[in-house]
Amino acid sequence: MLAGEASGDILGAGLIQALQKRFDNLEVVGIAGPRMQALGAESLFPMERLSVMGLVEPLKRLPELLKIRRTLREHFIANPPDVFIGIDSPDFNLGLEEALRGAGIPTVHYVSPSVWAWRRGRIKKIARAVDHMLTLLPFEADFYREHDVPVSFVGHPLADEIPLEVDVEAARQSLGFAPEDQVVALLPGSRGGEVRLLGPLFLQAAIWCQQRRPALKFVLPAANPERRQQLEQQIAELPGASELSLTVLDGNSQQALTAADAVLIASGTATLETMLMNKPMVVAYKMATLSYAIFSRMLHTPWVSLPNLLAQRELVPEILQDDATPEALGGAVLNYFDDPLLGDRLRREFSEMHQELRRNASEKAADAVCTLLQK
Numbered sequence: 001m002l003a004g005e006a007s008g009d010i011l012g013a014g015l016i017q018a019l020q021k022r023f024d025n026l027e028v029v030g031i032a033g034p035r036m037q038a039l040g041a042e043s044l045f046p047m048e049r050l051s052v053m054g055l056v057e058p059l060k061r062l063p064e065l066l067k068i069r070r071t072l073r074e075h076f077i078a079n080p081p082d083v084f085i086g087i088d089s090p091d092f093n094l095g096l097e098e099a100l101r102g103a104g105i106p107t108v109h110y111v112s113p114s115v116w117a118w119r120r121g122r123i124k125k126i127a128r129a130v131d132h133m134l135t136l137l138p139f140e141a142d143f144y145r146e147h148d149v150p151v152s153f154v155g156h157p158l159a160d161e162i163p164l165e166v167d168v169e170a171a172r173q174s175l176g177f178a179p180e181d182q183v184v185a186l187l188p189g190s191r192g193g194e195v196r197l198l199g200p201l202f203l204q205a206a207i208w209c210q211q212r213r214p215a216l217k218f219v220l221p222a223a224n225p226e227r228r229q230q231l232e233q234q235i236a237e238l239p240g241a242s243e244l245s246l247t248v249l250d251g252n253s254q255q256a257l258t259a260a261d262a263v264l265i266a267s268g269t270a271t272l273e274t275m276l277m278n279k280p281m282v283v284a285y286k287m288a289t290l291s292y293a294i295f296s297r298m299l300h301t302p303w304v305s306l307p308n309l310l311a312q313r314e315l316v317p318e319i320l321q322d323d324a325t326p327e328a329l330g331g332a333v334l335n336y337f338d339d340p341l342l343g344d345r346l347r348r349e350f351s352e353m354h355q356e357l358r359r360n361a362s363e364k365a366a367d368a369v370c371t372l373l374q375k
Helices: 006-022 034-038 062-078 090-102 122-129 138-146 157-161 168-175 192-212 225-237 253-259 269-276 289-298 306-311 326-338 340-357 361-374
Strands: 084-087 107-110 132-135 151-153 183-187 217-222 246-250 262-266 281-285 318-320
Touching (some): 006 107, 006 157, 006 361, 107 122, 107 361, 183 253, 192 281, 217 225, 217 253, 269 306, 281 326, 306 340, 318 326
Parallel strands (some): 217 246
């Protein structure tokens, strides 16, 4: 089992727990984060070595990444597992899965690449590499069925984990906010590259908002100690940021989201978490200029955020690349405070989408793995 980043570690841990109910002597070997390792998974390399973003940036680490993949390929062919499960990280996992499947090892890929959105030609490689695809979202499974790739829609573990109604009052109390406070959560991403590009921008947007609504409170969860250090340096260096009414947290992103009235967030898995917690959001993203130039030309969908992709229309604002200015982001955030009905409509739609994704995903994924092993 191979997870390349924190979201994959969460999915892998849920799947390990579900498989442990079915097998008394389960052994998991590969690349694992702390949650998977806490359940007994052996990690042959640190998961952080696979956490790179963009299209151009991974090229700088390509020799190391290829060496890791070659070592894993040789290890698993010499010590064949009953099944190999690649969790997300498609650029790394699919090549490994193709080699292992060619050696007779059954392969599962958990979390569909965004093949329906961009680089659609990858479907041919996926068909060669994967015995069974597990998707978190319903429209993804439809795409694979159209291309005759065995697939199961398992739902999303976050939809199972997050309650349909969250306790806003308790979260606010724990963070020192009053019930009447207006709170904005800032989530500029979990990777260093994301925070480098989005951290100062989100802080500038917060300053812009507070100049117009002095009573606003902001909460900023740092994904790990490295990101906290990075964010604190940005706060210290950005004029006006130290005067923000800002609470920086170690982790606790769900607590921050629960307490918030509105969220300014980087595009990615966290937008789904925010949707499941029924929070109005503004989605933003920036990439290195060359990466974005390549990515934008390969995109086959008008949306990048998961709420809009699920709805197949624009539910929440997406403000990307050069359009992502402090004024644009701040104005979109303040819209939710100026028009409360907008947030109410979103919350109703988010609740319906939450129920559609609530499928006991880890158990369904484990069932699909067992079915493949029985075949």
